[in-house]
Amino acid sequence: MHQTTLNDIALKAGVSAATVSYALNGHAGVSSQTRQRIQRLAEEMHYVPHLSAQILAKRTTPIICGLVDSFTGIFNNELLDAVQDEFQATGYSLLAVNRIVPELIGSDLFRGLIVFDFNVSPEARKQIDMIGTPTIYLTHPHSSQTSSVAMDNAAAITLAYNEINQSVHRRLCILTGRSSSLNNRERLATAQRLYQRDHPGADAAAITYDGQFEFSVAEQLSSTLLKEYDAFLCFNDDMALGIYKGAFDQHLIVGQDISITGFDNSLLGRTAVPGLTTIGFDIRQWARQIVQQFQNLADAPTIPPATALIAPQLIVRGSIRYGAGGGARG
Template sequence: MVSIKDVAKKAGVSISTVSYALNGSDKVTDKTTAKIMAIANELNYVPNAAARSLKRQQTRNVGIFLTDFGGNFYGDLLQGVKEDLKQKGYALVVCSGTQSHRMLPERMIDGAIILDETFSNEELLKHADRGHKLVVLDRELNHPNINQVLLDNKAGAALAMEYLLEQGHDKIYAVSGPPGSYDSMRRLHAVRTIVERNKHLEYSEIAGDFDKPGGEAAAKQIAEEYARPVAVFCLNDEMAIGLYNYITTNTSLVIGEHIHLVGFDNIELTRYVQPRLATIDYSMRKWGALASEQLLKMLSGEPVDHERIYVSLVKGASVNPL
C-alpha cells in the first residue's frame, strides 16, 4: 500500500508538506500542491482515514444505534438524521447489535444517537463518563454528556384512550410492545392510569412485540373472546396492521363495527388501509433531525436542554361511536 512517505519521497518534499497539500492548506503554494496531487494520483495514494481521525481527534462520523431495522418505522427517522448531518458536513453510520457497541470506546464515531435497548443504562453512563457525547431516544438518563430527545408517549397514549372513551367504548384491549421497550412501558403506564380512573371499564392487556405477527396473535385472541363490540389500542401501527390482516382474512368481524382500533406512529402504510386507521401522529423526520442537531451542539461544546417530540391524534373510521 502506498503511504504518504512514498508521495513525499517522489515529490522531493517533507511529509508535512504533502499533508498540507492534500488537506488544501494555504501553507503550500498552488504549484507545489498541483505537483503533489499529480504524484498522489499517479501512485494511487489513498489517505489513511483512521490515522487522520486520530490526529484530528474527530472522524466527522456520527453513529445511530438501533435495536433492529425491521418494519416501516425507521426510514423517516434515519432520513431526518442524515439530512441534518449532511448539512453540517458529517456522515451517518447506522449500527445494530452488541458487537457494534465498540465503535464508541474505539472512537470510530464522534458521538451517538441511541434507540437501542441492547445498551444498558450502566454501559451508556460509562461511555458518558469517558467523555462520549450521546443523545438517547429511548430512556431517561441524567448526565452532562447525555441529552434526551423523547416522544411524548404519555400524551399520545392518553389521546388514544380518551378518544375511545369519548366514543362510548367500555371494553378495551391494549396490545403492548416488547418488555424492554421504553416507549411501550411509558404508553402502557399512561393507559393503566386512565383505566384506574375509569372503574367501569372492562380492560385487558395482550403482550405484543411491535411487529405484525404480534398484532395477528392479539387479533386471534380477541376474535376467540369476542362477545360484543370492543376497542383495541395497539401501542404501535405495525401491530395494528397485523391485527387488520388477521381480522379481515380469518374472521367475519369488521374493523370499525365490531373491532374499533387505534394505533401509534402514523406510519405511511396506515393511510392505505380501509377503513382509515385512527392513530397517534408525530414527525419521525423531525425527531431524527432534532436528535442530530442536539448531538452536534454537544460536540461543539454548546449547551443543550432535553427536548420532547409532541404528538397529535389522527381520527379514522377504524373507530366509531357505539
C-alpha cells in the same frame, strides 16, 4: 467514471495540489480570491473529499455512529434516513451499526454516538456511557448525565385514548408491547391512569394484554379478544393490523363493528382499509432536534445534558366508529 482529485482541480486552477488542499480545508496562506476560485471549481467538478484526508487535515472525525436495534422497521428506517440527511447537511456522516462494539465505538473513528435502540438494556447503557463520547439517546434519560431526544409517550397515548374514547364501542382493550421497552412502560402507565380516571375502582390491568409489539401475536390474541372487546388501543401499528386481520377472519368490519387506534403511522397503517387512526411524529423535526442537541453537546461538553420531547400528532382515518356528537373527523 473518473472521480475528481486534488490534482485535477490544481491543473484546472493552475496551482499546486497543496494549495488546493489548503484552500478546501481552511488553512491560512491562500488568498481569499484563490480560495473562492478553488472552491467554485471543486463544486463544478463534483469533488468529493477523501474521508481519511479530511480526518488528517482537521484532526477530528466527521463520522457519527448510529446504534440501531433493527434495520427492518419502517419507522426506524424513516427516522434513520432523516437523521442521516440532517447530519450530512451539517458536515457529518452517520454510520449505522446494530451491534455494540466498544473497541470500535470508543476509537477515534467516531465523533459521537446516537442510540436509536429504544429498548437498550441497562447493561448496554452502562457500556455505552463508559466510552465517554458525546451521546444522544432516543428514549427518556436513565440518569441526570444522559442527553436524549425522545417521543412524548404520555401526550401521544393521551391523544389516542381520548380519540377512541369517542367511539360507540365501549369495551376497551389495551394491547401493549414488550415489558422491557421503556417506551412501552410509559405508554402503559398513561393508558392505565386514564382508564382508571374514567372508571374509578376498575382494574386497568384486567383489560391489558401483552402483544409484544408483534403482528403475529396480536393476530393470535384476536381470536379470543374480539369476542370480549370491540375497542382496541394498540401501542404500535403492527399489533393494530394484527387485530385487523383477526377481524377480517371473523367477518367483522373495522370502523363499523370494532374501533382501533395504533401508534407509529407506518406505511401499512396508511394503506390499510379502512386507514388506521394512529399516532405519528414529525420525523424531520425529530432529526433536526437530534442533530442540534448533538452539536450543542459536542461543542460545549460541560453544559448539563438536556432532554427534548417530540410532540405527537394524531392522524385520524377510518378505523373508529364515532358516537353521536363525537369525532366527525373520521
